[in-house]
Amino acid sequence: MRIGTGVLLWLAAAAAATAVGMAAVGMIGSDIFGSSQEPLTQAEVEQRLATPDPTGDPAGVPSGSPSPSPSGSETPAPTPTDPPSDEPEVEPTTPAVSAPVSIPADGAGTVIARCNADGTVTVVSAIANQGFEVDSDDDERDDHPQIKFEGDDVEVEVRLRCIDGVVTPEIEQKTDD
Structure with missing residues (x-):
């Protein structure tokens, strides 16, 4: 009888532990207090993409579309003769930064960088291949950043410049x- 009681207690404990684990995994997957944020509609997505980033951080990782930059000219106010339009007015903008490019470093690794509107280069990331380490003095915005990949018996140095936006x-x- 003692063995039967022990087996039943062990099964109950295993079932309780499994239930607690499943509940924890379920909470992690759907946020601990439930999903408090509704998905955005297509109109809300377009509006957020058209609105400039309030932080104005040009060194941040790009969101997939270029951030609008100030053009210095204001859009004239519509005159009474202009036909009404349901679509919002959008000023043409030029991208403030170029798209990030991947630069292979002679088998030592890869540097991902982009040009900024002011001619400086931002290093987005530097990834070393197996057997190499990244030694970077310039991981911020710079006009000539330099990244070194150091291996046991070889060093590969990558110097970057922005020439004509590339x-x-x-x-x-x-x-x-």
């Missing part, structure tokens, strides 16, 4: 003799 790398490989 990230242009200069790659130098040094070996220890």
Whole structure:
């Protein structure tokens, strides 16, 4: 009888632990207090994409569409002769930054960078291949950032410049003799 009671208690404990684990996983998947944010409608998405980022952080990771930049000119107010329009007025903008580009570094790794409107380069990331480490003094916005990939007997240095809005790398490989 003692063995039967022990088995029943063990099964009850296992079932309780499984139930608690499943409940915890379920809460993590749907937010602990339930989903408090409704999905955005298509109109809300378009409005948020058309609105400039309030933080104005040009060094942030791009959201998939270029941020509008101030054009310095105001849109004239509609005159009474203009026909009414249901669509919002959108000023043409030029992208403030170029799209990030991937730059292979002679088998040592990859640098992802982009040009900014002011001619500086922002390094988005530097990823070392196996056997290499990244040594970067310039991980912020700079006009000539430099990233080094250091291996056991080789060092690959990548210097970046923005020429005509295009990230242009200069790659130098040094070996220890």
